[in-house]
Amino acid sequence: MKIYIIIFLFIQTSLGAITDYPFEFKNAVYDEYIKSVSLEVNNLPTNFPVLALNSSSYVMLKFDDLLNEERSFYYKIIHCDKDWKPSRLSEIEYIIGYNDERMRNYSYSVNTKTQYLHHWQQIPNKDTKLKVSGNYLLIVYEDKIDYPMLTRRFIVSENKVQVNINAIYPGDVENIRFKQEMQVNINFEKFKMRNPLEEISLLMLQNDNWYVAEESKPSFFSGTILKFNKLKTFDFWGLNEFRQFDTRTLFRLGRGVDFIERNLKSVDVLLMLDEPRRDKVYLNTFDFNGRFVIDNFERLNNNTITQALDAVVSNIKNDKDLRQTQKDSFVNSIITRDPLLDNEYKAEERNIRSDYTNVTFVLKDDLYLKDESIYVFGAMNNWLPNEDYLMKYDDSRGVYSTTVPLKQGFYNYYYGLVDPKDNFDFKTMEGSWSDTENDYQTIVYYRGLGDIYDRIIGFETFNTSASRLIR
DSSP: OHHHHHHHHHHHHHHHTOOOOSSOSSSEEOSTTEEEEEEEETTBTTSOSEEETTSSOOEEEEEEETTOSOOOOEEEEEEEOTTSSBOSOOHHHHEEEOSSEEOOOEEEOSSOSSOOEEEEEEESOSSEEEOSOEEEEEEEESSOTTSEEEEEEEEEEOOOSEEEEEEEOOSOGGGTTTEEEEEEEEEOTTSOOSOHHHHEEEEEEETTEEEEEEEEOOSEEETTEEEEOOTTSEEEEOOOOOEEEEOSOSSSOOTTEEEEEEOSSOEEEEEOOBOOOTTSOOOOOOOOTTOEEEOOOBOBTTBOHHHHHHHHHHTOSSGGGSOHHHHHTTOTTTBOOOOOOOSSSOOOHHHHSOOEEEEEEEEOOOOOOSSOEEEEESGGGTTSOOGGGBOEEETTTTEEEEEEEEESEEEEEEEEEEOTTOOEEOHHHHOOOTTOOOEEEEEEEEOOTTOSSOEEEEEEEEEGGGSOOBO
16 A cells, blocks of 8 residues: 555656646746846856756856836746656755745846846855756746746756867858868767667757757767767857947947937837848858846946036036037046955846946848848847847838847847747848858757656867867
8 A cells, every 4th residue: 555655646746846836937027117138157158058967066047127126026946847848856856945935135236327227146056056957948027927027038057978079061062162060989988888879869059049950869879979979960050240339338339339419218229231141252250159248347436437427418408418528538447347346245237337328230141032021030039029129121311220129239130020920030141151160059969768857977178279170
């Protein structure tokens, strides 16, 4: 009788971990007041959100609430399978400590025209630690988890196998000048498997983008080397270096900025006119591969330059009289970086002193569109075709444009086409070249015989500029 009870409890525990949620397990923001969401590894905004199991590394969730009211936010962590569905593990099997905990770290913005509350949460922390590897979804909600504020993906790796990645000439010979292809070998000498060809699967992403990814099983193995060398398995359009703009200072025209107009209650930023790059030659330029970094360079003694300039603006009847040359006079020799105030209880200066601006994207293109729409894409909108980033055609000027509230910082972006079936196409707007510098993240999933969840036993990031092509 006791044996039946134990078996029943085990089945209930395993099956009970699978729950239907009324939202998708992806990087997304569901509340209109939540902005500038990032998940930084050890406070570095340019890293893919991956942690080594049982290490001292952590991810730091950061976001702003423009409602500017003290709301009670809670976070929950859900363990997922490789397809981003809830795994069969119960919370006690993947978490040490507590789940559904309240977020206690927040700070009001300082000397900004747009007032907001900046929130941050470290994972793992003293209340919540992770026991197993795999995919994880971090959810922030206010009242009920069924209505989240935001969701964010991250992964935990055991790093049991060695992942070797090489760039090869694309098997798609017709597009050899426009595509990039990778070949992967996995050394599992220190990790024993019964049937590697069935138990291992590999996922490769381009530039942290979960929507530009390829998955495959191994081709064969020799000794302790598992090979993924079937042609066209991991081939991607190389696309182009990312477009970019810099608003870390609002007193000089940063990269990609055409004009800055400062009003008493807001700052408007007009970006330089963009054109399609499908017929342009490739130009190698520095970028952050689609990411964004929040930062603010402006301080004047112990007061922000914002205050000094606001005083001038308030004395000018017509704001348009305050032009860029006048603004520059305020910042001669005084653009210095704020020191960071990092510890468990304080926010970083860059996150609470950076203001929001109304950034206008402008695109001139005579492309004939059937049912497609043009959107701005990047990490800033989770690579999703959000309505705010839809480019609308202006008949009077003959251009596409949209205006989005974005926090001061350095941003990368693409233009992309989206059809009625939500298929993305970046190549038509940006062009594609095999020479483009890209990051490729490789995740090795393992599920052995009898396992009830997908482990991650290897992770590697490969940059195309750091290698030579292998024939």
